[in-house]
Amino acid sequence: MKRLFLLVCLIVFYGVITVPASRYLLDRPVALKLGYTPSSEAIKLVVGDQKLLLAESLVIKVLFYFGSLVEKSMNRVDIPPEYYGMFKTLKTAVMLDPYNQDAYYFAQAAFTWEVGHAEDVNKMLIYGMEYRDWDMLLPFFVGFNAAYFLKDYEMAAIYTRRAAEISGSDLLTNLTARYFYEANHDQMGIAFLKQREENTKDQGMKSLYRLRRESLEAAQALQRSLERFVEKFGHQPEKIDRLVEEGMISHLPDDPYGGEFYLDSHGKVRSTSNFSFTRGADAVQDGQ
Numbered sequence: 703m704k705r706l707f708l709l710v711c712l713i714v715f716y717g718v719i720t721v722p723a724s725r726y727l728l729d730r731p732v733a734l735k736l737g738y739t740p741s742s743e744a745i746k747l748v749v750g751d752q753k754l755l756l757a758e759s760l761v762i763k764v765l766f767y768f769g770s771l772v773e774k775s776m777n778r779v780d781i782p783p784e785y786y787g788m789f790k791t792l793k794t795a796v797m798l799d800p801y802n803q804d805a806y807y808f809a810q811a812a813f814t815w816e817v818g819h820a821e822d823v824n825k826m827l828i829y830g831m832e833y834r835d836w837d838m839l840l841p842f843f844v845g846f847n848a849a850y851f852l853k854d855y856e857m858a859a860i861y862t863r864r865a866a867e868i869s870g871s872d873l874l875t876n877l878t879a880r881y882f883y884e885a886n887h888d889q890m891g892i893a894f895l896k897q898r899e900e901n902t903k904d905q906g907m908k909s910l911y912r913l914r915r916e917s918l919e920a921a922q923a924l925q926r927s928l929e930r931f932v933e934k935f936g937h938q939p940e941k942i943d944r945l946v947e948e949g950m951i952s953h954l955p956d957d958p959y960g961g962e963f964y965l966d967s968h969g970k971v972r973s974t975s976n977f978s979f980t981r982g983a984d985a986v987q988d989g990q
Contacts, residue, residue, distance in 0.1 A: 742797035757799035764788050785817050800833040810843045820851035838868040855885035888922045913958050917977050920955035924971045927951040938969045
């Protein structure tokens, strides 16, 4: 009887120990590893004519790895991604096959928003543009990253213009002009709009380009008057009306979009219309 009691106790004890341990082993995170990827130079020496196939396999490897992490995350298993290894693998892939669109598109999606490496992504995209010169998304991504993440509006204007020229997009044309204005290259924006206005056959688009051009020309005239005011008085005017009062300009021009021009806190001429028929919600008249 005593032996039976001890046996039962051992079985119960075994169950108490092994059941939670087994459950832990089943639920524990799998250590996902991306693995090592040699440099593209080393790979080219041994793969011969199979560069395209290997490049595609590297991209699939990254996509599968990232997808596995997302799946784990949805199951509340937190595994830090190997972002450096992922990006290095994608760079190797595009060096082997610079036409592989998946590598560029995934880099844009994963490494700008999630990691904040917009500058590194832009270098990859610009490299890809040398080969995928028909793909408007690559210059569009570069322009977006430059404007949104890097606040480099000159770079944004240059690459968005390229995307507009490839695609013929009217939206990108207007966006290019806006970026040129933000970069204080309003004359380049005006010239670009004028060129598109002259070369389009659609009368509606001609009117739209002309409207945008005239709004930038009005803002440019005010900006030049503002510069003369600062040169004469050594400080910014308290409000834009002072430009007329001091004879810097005969009158305040009309904004073709129906807004009113004002000076922002940085001395930049802006309009309450935000140069759009949808009035800018953030156009606070802090300069009026």
